[in-house]
Amino acid sequence: MLGSGSVSAFLGFDIGSKALKGVTTPDSRPTTKFSSAKTGSSQHGGTLLKEEEILKIVKARIEGKTRTKSEKIEEEDEEIATNKQKQKPQEEIKEKPQEGFPVTAESGGVNFSVQSARYSGGALQLRVNMQNKGKDSVRFLYSFLDITDNKGRTLSGSTDGLPSELPANGPTFSGTVSIPTALLDDVKSISLSITDYPAQKLKLEVSDIPVGK
Template sequence: MKINSTVLLTLILLFLMLGAGSVSAFLGFDLGSSALKGVTTPDGRPTSKFAATKTNSSQSGSVTFLKEEDILKTVKARIDGKSKAAKSDKQNEDDEEITSKKQKPEEKPKEVVEEKLQPGFPVSAESEGVTMAVQSARYSGGDLLLKVKMENKGKDSVRFLYSFLDVTDDKGRTLSASTEGLPTDLPANGPAFTGTVSIPTALLDDVKKVSLSLTDYPDQKLKLEVTNVPVDK
């Protein structure tokens, strides 16, 4: 009985080992089949490889090379197009400028407005073709401003130093004065020059007329005396 139990136990163990091995083999086969799904045997035929390569190349897109003549033609066309566009813009600008000039009214020359002289003016003096004239008198900023015009119609130029200008009132008193804009040199047959002689108002409280006296420097060949210039306030 003891021997039979041992044999029976051995058979049971052997049966269990065979069953476990069968189950392991089945599971391994099943896992391997699942892993190899979708895997095909590579085609060893050279013609098939060439056809597949050609198909893949055509699908990925072929590279084409442009001819040099075509490139030059394209570049020239673009340059010509830009040149024509620039000429067109320039022409448009010129047309707009011409149109604006036509639309803009022509400016008429300004008329020369003659100076309106005050009563009693001008007061002038002439010597050796040189003229000095007081055109007007007005008070401004605490000074009497005498507008003086000088002109030389003689043959020789004349020089003046205005520090030698004598200004006196109607009572014979000497008045201090300053000049501005009067020329140092008067050219022969030259244009007229205009300047200002300024006299402080404080010196003219009871003065109605003033006189100016000027001689050339250094020759003192001529003497300009403008007398009785009215300066009433």
């Protein structure tokens, strides 16, 4: 019996050893894992970048984007400057006085001038300036404004923006006088005349205002 038991134990040990052959316990050491991972990545063609290299790449990308934005801003500024230079001659042309203007009149320290004339919205629009350089204020009633053409015919019109009273030593006031285009078919020039109200001590008359189309 002892011999049979010994033989059975030996056979059981031998069978168990063969069954566990090639089986190993997991390696839980962090150093070993890191080495294995690094070796594995190298075997698959991967590359681990150092922290300094990563920072250099990120910095280069940020600088590249910033440089691109700066270049775009500089290009936009150059375009704006170029456009301004192109627009300057046009602005100078607009500010240049219209031929035949201004047409002015003065009475009692009050200046009355027609600065320009243009057709718009079915009417001739005269841009008018008025200024009182006298010591006393002056009142006007623009319904008494007389408009005549070069043939002596009376024309109707309306005013907009002109003050009913000009203060003494006051600033320049601007407004418009509008005359329907239908009344100006064969008219070459017109005249404007107005007096103060109610005193009627001064008379402002602007003649030969060109209105040719």
